[in-house]
Amino acid sequence: MRAKAAVLWGLKESWQIEEVELDDPEPQEVLVSMVAAGLCHSDEHLVTGDIPIALPAVGGHEGAGVVEKVGARVTSVQVGDHVVMSFIPSCGRCRPCASGHQNLCDLGRHLMLGTPIANGIHRMRAKGQGLAPMSLVGCFASHQVLHEASVIKIDPDIGLDKAALVSCGVATGWGSAVHTARVEPGDVVVVVGVGGIGSNAVQGARNAGARAIVAVDPVELKRQSAQRFGATHTASDVFEAYSLVNDLTRGELADSAIITTDVARGDLLGPVLSLVRKGGAVVVTAIAPFSQAEVTLSLFELTLWQKEVRGSLFGGGNPRVDIPKILTLYREGDVLLDELITRTYPLAGINEGYQDMRDGRNVRGLLVFD
Numbered sequence: 408m409r410a411k412a413a414v415l416w417g418l419k420e421s422w423q424i425e426e427v428e429l430d431d432p433e434p435q436e437v438l439v440s441m442v443a444a445g446l447c448h449s450d451e452h453l454v455t456g457d458i459p460i461a462l463p464a465v466g467g468h469e470g471a472g473v474v475e476k477v478g479a480r481v482t483s484v485q486v487g488d489h490v491v492m493s494f495i496p497s498c499g500r501c502r503p504c505a506s507g508h509q510n511l512c513d514l515g516r517h518l519m520l521g522t523p524i525a526n527g528i529h530r531m532r533a534k535g536q537g538l539a540p541m542s543l544v545g546c547f548a549s550h551q552v553l554h555e556a557s558v559i560k561i562d563p564d565i566g567l568d569k570a571a572l573v574s575c576g577v578a579t580g581w582g583s584a585v586h587t588a589r590v591e592p593g594d595v596v597v598v599v600g601v602g603g604i605g606s607n608a609v610q611g612a613r614n615a616g617a618r619a620i621v622a623v624d625p626v627e628l629k630r631q632s633a634q635r636f637g638a639t640h641t642a643s644d645v646f647e648a649y650s651l652v653n654d655l656t657r658g659e660l661a662d663s664a665i666i667t668t669d670v671a672r673g674d675l676l677g678p679v680l681s682l683v684r685k686g687g688a689v690v691v692t693a694i695a696p697f698s699q700a701e702v703t704l705s706l707f708e709l710t711l712w713q714k715e716v717r718g719s720l721f722g723g724g725n726p727r728v729d730i731p732k733i734l735t736l737y738r739e740g741d742v743l744l745d746e747l748i749t750r751t752y753p754l755a756g757i758n759e760g761y762q763d764m765r766d767g768r769n770v771r772g773l774l775v776f777d
Protein backbone atom coordinates (compact mmCIF):
# COMPACT_ATOMS: atom_id res chain seq x y z
CA MET A 408 0.00 0.00 0.00
CA ARG A 409 0.98 3.69 -0.15
CA ALA A 410 1.54 5.65 3.07
CA LYS A 411 3.12 8.92 4.20
CA ALA A 412 6.14 9.04 6.47
CA ALA A 413 8.74 11.44 7.90
CA VAL A 414 12.09 10.23 6.62
CA LEU A 415 15.59 11.21 7.71
CA TRP A 416 17.91 10.80 4.71
CA GLY A 417 21.13 12.14 6.25
CA LEU A 418 22.64 13.40 9.52
CA LYS A 419 21.71 16.93 10.63
CA GLU A 420 19.07 17.17 7.88
CA SER A 421 15.41 17.95 8.43
CA TRP A 422 12.66 15.34 8.27
CA GLN A 423 11.24 14.94 4.75
CA ILE A 424 7.64 13.92 4.25
CA GLU A 425 7.63 11.15 1.64
CA GLU A 426 5.07 9.00 -0.12
CA VAL A 427 6.26 5.51 0.78
CA GLU A 428 5.55 1.92 -0.25
CA LEU A 429 4.51 -0.32 2.63
CA ASP A 430 4.44 -4.13 2.38
CA ASP A 431 1.75 -6.39 3.81
CA PRO A 432 2.46 -7.79 7.27
CA GLU A 433 4.39 -11.07 7.54
CA PRO A 434 2.81 -13.89 9.65
CA GLN A 435 3.90 -12.39 13.00
CA GLU A 436 3.32 -8.76 12.04
CA VAL A 437 0.47 -6.26 12.10
CA LEU A 438 -0.47 -3.25 9.99
CA VAL A 439 -1.29 -0.26 12.20
CA SER A 440 -3.01 2.95 11.17
CA MET A 441 -1.33 5.60 13.34
CA VAL A 442 -3.41 8.07 15.32
CA ALA A 443 -0.73 10.01 17.22
CA ALA A 444 3.03 10.07 17.77
CA GLY A 445 5.02 11.98 20.38
CA LEU A 446 8.05 14.11 19.53
CA CYS A 447 10.51 12.47 21.95
CA HIS A 448 14.07 13.74 22.14
CA SER A 449 15.40 10.29 21.16
CA ASP A 450 14.42 10.88 17.51
CA GLU A 451 16.43 14.09 17.67
CA HIS A 452 19.41 11.89 18.61
CA LEU A 453 19.04 10.25 15.16
CA VAL A 454 19.33 13.67 13.54
CA THR A 455 22.43 14.63 15.55
CA GLY A 456 23.98 11.18 15.13
CA ASP A 457 24.08 10.56 18.90
CA ILE A 458 22.15 7.33 18.22
CA PRO A 459 23.82 5.83 15.15
CA ILE A 460 21.15 3.86 13.31
CA ALA A 461 21.36 3.08 9.62
CA LEU A 462 19.90 5.84 7.41
CA PRO A 463 17.58 6.48 5.70
CA ALA A 464 15.24 5.98 8.61
CA VAL A 465 11.61 6.62 9.36
CA GLY A 466 11.45 8.26 12.78
CA GLY A 467 9.09 7.85 15.69
CA HIS A 468 8.99 5.37 18.55
CA GLU A 469 6.29 6.88 20.80
CA GLY A 470 2.91 6.28 19.23
CA ALA A 471 -0.52 4.70 19.22
CA GLY A 472 -2.96 3.57 16.57
CA VAL A 473 -5.51 1.02 15.40
CA VAL A 474 -4.75 -2.45 14.01
CA GLU A 475 -5.86 -2.73 10.38
CA LYS A 476 -4.48 -6.13 9.37
CA VAL A 477 -2.87 -9.05 11.19
CA GLY A 478 -0.55 -11.78 9.94
CA ALA A 479 -1.64 -15.44 10.17
CA ARG A 480 0.39 -16.21 13.32
CA VAL A 481 -0.48 -13.12 15.37
CA THR A 482 -2.24 -14.07 18.62
CA SER A 483 -2.19 -11.00 20.90
CA VAL A 484 -4.17 -8.47 18.83
CA GLN A 485 -7.01 -8.41 16.30
CA VAL A 486 -8.19 -6.05 13.59
CA GLY A 487 -9.75 -2.98 15.23
CA ASP A 488 -7.75 -3.23 18.46
CA HIS A 489 -6.25 -0.05 19.88
CA VAL A 490 -2.53 -0.44 20.40
CA VAL A 491 0.37 1.46 21.89
CA MET A 492 3.82 0.94 20.34
CA SER A 493 6.58 -0.41 22.52
CA PHE A 494 10.00 0.90 21.53
CA ILE A 495 11.40 -2.14 23.29
CA PRO A 496 10.06 -5.31 21.66
CA SER A 497 9.43 -8.14 24.13
CA CYS A 498 9.41 -11.83 23.24
CA GLY A 499 8.40 -13.14 26.68
CA ARG A 500 10.84 -16.07 26.41
CA CYS A 501 14.43 -14.80 26.58
CA ARG A 502 16.30 -14.65 29.89
CA PRO A 503 15.58 -10.93 30.58
CA CYS A 504 11.88 -11.32 29.68
CA ALA A 505 11.52 -14.52 31.70
CA SER A 506 13.11 -12.87 34.73
CA GLY A 507 10.86 -9.80 34.68
CA HIS A 508 13.07 -7.43 32.68
CA GLN A 509 11.20 -7.09 29.38
CA ASN A 510 12.90 -3.75 28.83
CA LEU A 511 16.13 -5.70 28.27
CA CYS A 512 14.59 -8.30 25.88
CA ASP A 513 17.14 -9.93 23.61
CA LEU A 514 15.10 -8.79 20.60
CA GLY A 515 16.68 -5.43 21.41
CA ARG A 516 19.62 -6.53 19.25
CA HIS A 517 17.52 -5.53 16.22
CA LEU A 518 16.99 -1.96 17.48
CA MET A 519 20.18 -0.33 16.22
CA LEU A 520 20.15 -2.27 12.95
CA GLY A 521 16.60 -1.10 12.31
CA THR A 522 15.85 -4.28 10.39
CA PRO A 523 12.57 -6.15 11.02
CA ILE A 524 12.72 -9.03 13.51
CA ALA A 525 10.91 -11.47 11.19
CA ASN A 526 13.30 -11.57 8.22
CA GLY A 527 15.54 -8.49 8.18
CA ILE A 528 13.91 -7.01 5.06
CA HIS A 529 12.59 -3.44 5.32
CA ARG A 530 8.81 -3.18 5.03
CA MET A 531 8.80 0.49 4.05
CA ARG A 532 10.56 2.02 1.04
CA ALA A 533 10.95 5.46 -0.51
CA LYS A 534 12.78 6.32 -3.74
CA GLY A 535 13.70 2.64 -4.06
CA GLN A 536 15.49 2.50 -0.69
CA GLY A 537 14.49 0.53 2.40
CA LEU A 538 13.71 2.66 5.47
CA ALA A 539 14.92 1.64 8.94
CA PRO A 540 12.11 2.20 11.46
CA MET A 541 13.30 4.00 14.64
CA SER A 542 13.28 1.41 17.44
CA LEU A 543 11.47 -1.04 15.08
CA VAL A 544 8.44 1.25 15.43
CA GLY A 545 8.79 4.12 12.93
CA CYS A 546 5.51 5.75 13.92
CA PHE A 547 6.13 9.10 12.18
CA ALA A 548 4.05 7.49 9.43
CA SER A 549 0.37 7.30 8.56
CA HIS A 550 0.64 3.50 8.58
CA GLN A 551 3.32 1.10 9.70
CA VAL A 552 3.95 -2.66 9.72
CA LEU A 553 5.24 -3.83 13.09
CA HIS A 554 6.19 -7.09 14.72
CA GLU A 555 3.64 -8.31 17.29
CA ALA A 556 6.42 -7.94 19.90
CA SER A 557 6.33 -4.15 19.39
CA VAL A 558 2.61 -3.53 19.99
CA ILE A 559 0.56 -3.64 23.17
CA LYS A 560 -3.24 -3.79 23.18
CA ILE A 561 -4.95 -1.18 25.35
CA ASP A 562 -8.54 -0.49 26.41
CA PRO A 563 -10.49 1.40 23.73
CA ASP A 564 -11.91 4.04 26.10
CA ILE A 565 -8.58 5.87 26.43
CA GLY A 566 -7.87 8.54 23.81
CA LEU A 567 -5.11 7.28 21.52
CA ASP A 568 -3.50 10.74 21.53
CA LYS A 569 -2.98 10.49 25.30
CA ALA A 570 -2.06 6.80 25.14
CA ALA A 571 0.67 7.56 22.57
CA LEU A 572 2.65 9.42 25.24
CA VAL A 573 2.74 6.38 27.49
CA SER A 574 4.49 4.45 24.73
CA CYS A 575 7.83 6.06 25.66
CA GLY A 576 7.95 9.34 27.56
CA VAL A 577 5.52 8.66 30.37
CA ALA A 578 6.55 5.06 31.01
CA THR A 579 10.26 5.91 30.81
CA GLY A 580 10.09 8.89 33.15
CA TRP A 581 7.64 7.29 35.58
CA GLY A 582 9.66 4.07 35.73
CA SER A 583 12.94 5.98 36.18
CA ALA A 584 11.56 7.13 39.54
CA VAL A 585 9.47 4.09 40.52
CA HIS A 586 11.68 1.23 39.31
CA THR A 587 15.20 2.54 38.86
CA ALA A 588 15.46 5.18 41.60
CA ARG A 589 13.15 2.99 43.75
CA VAL A 590 11.60 6.06 45.35
CA GLU A 591 9.98 5.35 48.71
CA PRO A 592 7.42 7.30 50.76
CA GLY A 593 9.09 10.29 52.39
CA ASP A 594 12.00 10.46 49.93
CA VAL A 595 13.52 13.65 48.60
CA VAL A 596 14.05 13.32 44.84
CA VAL A 597 15.73 15.62 42.32
CA VAL A 598 14.79 15.44 38.63
CA VAL A 599 17.35 17.14 36.39
CA GLY A 600 15.68 18.20 33.10
CA VAL A 601 11.88 18.34 33.14
CA GLY A 602 10.87 17.97 29.50
CA GLY A 603 8.80 15.05 28.21
CA ILE A 604 10.63 12.38 30.21
CA GLY A 605 11.54 14.37 33.33
CA SER A 606 7.96 15.61 33.87
CA ASN A 607 6.97 11.97 34.16
CA ALA A 608 9.82 11.15 36.51
CA VAL A 609 8.22 13.85 38.68
CA GLN A 610 4.85 12.07 38.37
CA GLY A 611 6.45 8.71 39.21
CA ALA A 612 8.17 10.16 42.28
CA ARG A 613 4.86 11.66 43.40
CA ASN A 614 3.02 8.34 42.91
CA ALA A 615 5.76 6.58 44.90
CA GLY A 616 5.23 8.94 47.84
CA ALA A 617 8.19 11.34 47.70
CA ARG A 618 7.80 14.14 50.24
CA ALA A 619 9.80 16.64 48.18
CA ILE A 620 10.53 16.69 44.44
CA VAL A 621 12.99 19.26 43.14
CA ALA A 622 12.64 19.92 39.39
CA VAL A 623 15.77 21.37 37.78
CA ASP A 624 15.61 23.03 34.36
CA PRO A 625 17.07 26.22 32.88
CA VAL A 626 13.77 26.91 31.06
CA GLU A 627 11.15 28.71 33.15
CA LEU A 628 8.18 27.17 31.29
CA LYS A 629 9.46 23.70 32.20
CA ARG A 630 9.97 24.63 35.84
CA GLN A 631 6.41 25.99 35.99
CA SER A 632 4.84 22.98 34.28
CA ALA A 633 6.78 20.57 36.52
CA GLN A 634 4.82 21.94 39.47
CA ARG A 635 1.57 20.73 37.88
CA PHE A 636 3.00 17.22 37.78
CA GLY A 637 4.07 17.26 41.41
CA ALA A 638 7.33 19.17 41.78
CA THR A 639 7.38 20.81 45.21
CA HIS A 640 10.45 22.97 44.48
CA THR A 641 12.27 24.15 41.37
CA ALA A 642 15.80 25.27 40.53
CA SER A 643 17.38 26.54 37.35
CA ASP A 644 20.57 24.52 37.74
CA VAL A 645 22.12 21.76 39.80
CA PHE A 646 24.03 24.15 42.05
CA GLU A 647 20.85 26.01 43.02
CA ALA A 648 19.26 22.61 43.60
CA TYR A 649 22.10 21.69 45.98
CA SER A 650 21.31 24.47 48.44
CA LEU A 651 17.58 23.69 48.25
CA VAL A 652 18.16 19.99 48.92
CA ASN A 653 20.63 20.81 51.66
CA ASP A 654 17.99 22.93 53.43
CA LEU A 655 15.17 20.44 52.82
CA THR A 656 17.10 17.56 54.39
CA ARG A 657 19.12 19.40 57.08
CA GLY A 658 22.26 18.57 55.18
CA GLU A 659 21.48 14.89 54.69
CA LEU A 660 20.90 15.45 50.90
CA ALA A 661 18.53 13.77 48.43
CA ASP A 662 17.68 10.07 48.37
CA SER A 663 17.92 9.99 44.59
CA ALA A 664 18.49 12.19 41.54
CA ILE A 665 17.30 11.38 38.03
CA ILE A 666 19.02 12.79 34.93
CA THR A 667 16.52 13.42 32.13
CA THR A 668 18.28 16.26 30.29
CA ASP A 669 18.11 16.51 26.48
CA VAL A 670 21.53 14.85 26.16
CA ALA A 671 23.45 13.03 28.90
CA ARG A 672 26.72 14.88 29.48
CA GLY A 673 29.70 13.39 31.26
CA ASP A 674 30.43 16.58 33.18
CA LEU A 675 26.94 16.71 34.74
CA LEU A 676 27.30 13.41 36.58
CA GLY A 677 29.70 14.68 39.25
CA PRO A 678 27.53 17.63 40.39
CA VAL A 679 24.41 15.43 40.34
CA LEU A 680 26.17 12.71 42.35
CA SER A 681 26.90 15.39 44.96
CA LEU A 682 23.15 16.03 45.36
CA VAL A 683 22.46 12.58 46.83
CA ARG A 684 23.02 11.38 50.37
CA LYS A 685 25.25 8.58 51.61
CA GLY A 686 23.93 5.40 49.97
CA GLY A 687 21.85 7.50 47.53
CA ALA A 688 21.46 6.84 43.82
CA VAL A 689 21.79 8.76 40.57
CA VAL A 690 19.69 7.44 37.69
CA VAL A 691 20.85 8.19 34.15
CA THR A 692 17.90 8.06 31.77
CA ALA A 693 19.06 10.72 29.28
CA ILE A 694 20.98 9.34 26.31
CA ALA A 695 24.56 10.40 25.60
CA PRO A 696 26.18 10.45 22.16
CA PHE A 697 27.33 6.91 21.26
CA SER A 698 30.96 8.06 21.07
CA GLN A 699 30.93 9.92 24.40
CA ALA A 700 33.09 7.91 26.80
CA GLU A 701 34.28 10.46 29.40
CA VAL A 702 32.58 11.11 32.71
CA THR A 703 33.73 13.39 35.51
CA LEU A 704 32.77 12.38 39.02
CA SER A 705 34.43 11.89 42.37
CA LEU A 706 35.26 8.20 42.73
CA PHE A 707 36.22 9.02 46.32
CA GLU A 708 32.64 10.15 46.96
CA LEU A 709 31.20 7.17 45.08
CA THR A 710 33.08 4.66 47.20
CA LEU A 711 33.25 6.25 50.62
CA TRP A 712 29.65 7.50 50.64
CA GLN A 713 28.61 4.27 48.93
CA LYS A 714 26.62 6.03 46.25
CA GLU A 715 25.24 4.35 43.13
CA VAL A 716 24.93 5.35 39.48
CA ARG A 717 22.22 3.38 37.63
CA GLY A 718 21.34 3.37 33.94
CA SER A 719 17.66 3.18 33.06
CA LEU A 720 16.14 1.88 29.82
CA PHE A 721 12.37 2.30 29.46
CA GLY A 722 12.41 3.32 33.12
CA GLY A 723 13.58 -0.14 34.10
CA GLY A 724 10.02 -1.42 33.65
CA ASN A 725 8.13 -4.07 31.70
CA PRO A 726 6.26 -2.50 28.77
CA ARG A 727 3.45 -5.07 28.94
CA VAL A 728 2.90 -4.37 32.63
CA ASP A 729 3.67 -0.68 32.94
CA ILE A 730 1.83 0.71 29.89
CA PRO A 731 -1.59 -0.69 30.96
CA LYS A 732 -0.83 0.19 34.61
CA ILE A 733 -0.05 3.82 33.84
CA LEU A 734 -3.17 4.10 31.66
CA THR A 735 -5.21 2.88 34.64
CA LEU A 736 -3.54 5.50 36.85
CA TYR A 737 -4.49 8.08 34.21
CA ARG A 738 -8.10 6.92 34.18
CA GLU A 739 -8.19 7.27 37.97
CA GLY A 740 -6.60 10.74 37.91
CA ASP A 741 -3.27 9.73 39.48
CA VAL A 742 -1.17 10.33 36.37
CA LEU A 743 -1.75 13.39 34.18
CA LEU A 744 -1.47 12.95 30.41
CA ASP A 745 -3.55 15.75 28.84
CA GLU A 746 -1.37 18.40 30.53
CA LEU A 747 1.79 16.96 28.94
CA ILE A 748 0.70 17.91 25.42
CA THR A 749 1.75 21.50 24.80
CA ARG A 750 0.97 21.54 21.08
CA THR A 751 -0.17 19.19 18.32
CA TYR A 752 1.08 19.18 14.71
CA PRO A 753 0.12 17.40 11.49
CA LEU A 754 2.82 15.06 10.08
CA ALA A 755 3.90 17.90 7.78
CA GLY A 756 4.57 20.06 10.86
CA ILE A 757 7.21 17.73 12.29
CA ASN A 758 10.18 20.05 11.72
CA GLU A 759 8.33 22.91 13.38
CA GLY A 760 7.52 20.58 16.27
CA TYR A 761 11.17 19.65 16.74
CA GLN A 762 12.21 23.29 16.51
CA ASP A 763 9.72 24.07 19.29
CA MET A 764 11.31 21.28 21.36
CA ARG A 765 14.82 22.68 20.78
CA ASP A 766 13.61 26.16 21.70
CA GLY A 767 12.14 24.89 24.99
CA ARG A 768 8.54 25.70 24.03
CA ASN A 769 7.04 22.22 24.49
CA VAL A 770 6.70 19.85 27.40
CA ARG A 771 5.69 17.40 24.68
CA GLY A 772 4.76 18.07 21.07
CA LEU A 773 2.45 15.51 19.46
CA LEU A 774 1.88 14.58 15.83
CA VAL A 775 -1.77 13.84 15.15
CA PHE A 776 -2.64 11.94 11.95
CA ASP A 777 -5.76 12.58 9.86
Ligand SMILES: NC(=O)c1ccc[n+]([C@@H]2O[C@H](COP(=O)([O-])OP(=O)(O)OC[C@H]3O[C@@H](n4cnc5c(N)ncnc54)[C@H](O)[C@@H]3O)[C@@H](O)[C@H]2O)c1
Pocket residue numbers: 446447448449450452575576579599600601602603604605623624625626629644645667668669670671675691692693694695719720721722764767769770
Ligand atom coordinates in the same frame (compact mmCIF):
# COMPACT_ATOMS: atom_id res chain seq x y z
N1 LIG B 1 16.59 5.69 28.66
C1 LIG B 1 15.48 5.62 27.93
O1 LIG B 1 14.84 4.57 27.85
C2 LIG B 1 15.01 6.85 27.23
C3 LIG B 1 13.75 6.85 26.61
C4 LIG B 1 13.32 8.03 26.01
C5 LIG B 1 14.11 9.16 26.02
N2 LIG B 1 15.34 9.11 26.61
C6 LIG B 1 16.21 10.29 26.65
O2 LIG B 1 15.81 11.14 27.71
C7 LIG B 1 16.29 12.45 27.43
C8 LIG B 1 15.17 13.46 27.63
O3 LIG B 1 14.22 13.31 26.59
P1 LIG B 1 12.98 14.32 26.48
O4 LIG B 1 12.14 13.84 25.36
O5 LIG B 1 12.39 14.54 27.81
O6 LIG B 1 13.75 15.67 26.03
P2 LIG B 1 13.23 17.18 26.16
O7 LIG B 1 14.00 17.95 25.17
O8 LIG B 1 11.74 17.19 26.12
O9 LIG B 1 13.64 17.60 27.65
C9 LIG B 1 14.96 17.80 28.06
C10 LIG B 1 14.94 18.89 29.13
O10 LIG B 1 16.25 19.01 29.69
C11 LIG B 1 16.46 20.38 29.99
N3 LIG B 1 17.89 20.61 30.19
C12 LIG B 1 18.87 20.73 29.25
N4 LIG B 1 20.07 20.89 29.87
C13 LIG B 1 19.85 20.87 31.20
C14 LIG B 1 20.69 20.98 32.35
N5 LIG B 1 22.01 21.12 32.25
N6 LIG B 1 20.10 20.92 33.57
C15 LIG B 1 18.77 20.76 33.71
N7 LIG B 1 17.93 20.63 32.65
C16 LIG B 1 18.46 20.68 31.42
C17 LIG B 1 15.84 21.09 28.79
O11 LIG B 1 15.57 22.45 29.08
C18 LIG B 1 14.56 20.26 28.61
O12 LIG B 1 13.48 20.78 29.35
C19 LIG B 1 16.86 12.40 26.01
O13 LIG B 1 18.26 12.20 26.07
C20 LIG B 1 16.17 11.17 25.44
O14 LIG B 1 16.85 10.61 24.35
C21 LIG B 1 15.78 7.98 27.21
Ligand SMILES: [Zn+2]
Pocket residue numbers: 447448449468469575576
Ligand atom coordinates in the same frame (compact mmCIF):
# COMPACT_ATOMS: atom_id res chain seq x y z
ZN1 LIG C 1 11.30 8.23 23.54
Ligand SMILES: [Zn+2]
Pocket residue numbers: 497498499500501502503504505509511512513514
Ligand atom coordinates in the same frame (compact mmCIF):
# COMPACT_ATOMS: atom_id res chain seq x y z
ZN1 LIG D 1 12.58 -11.29 25.38
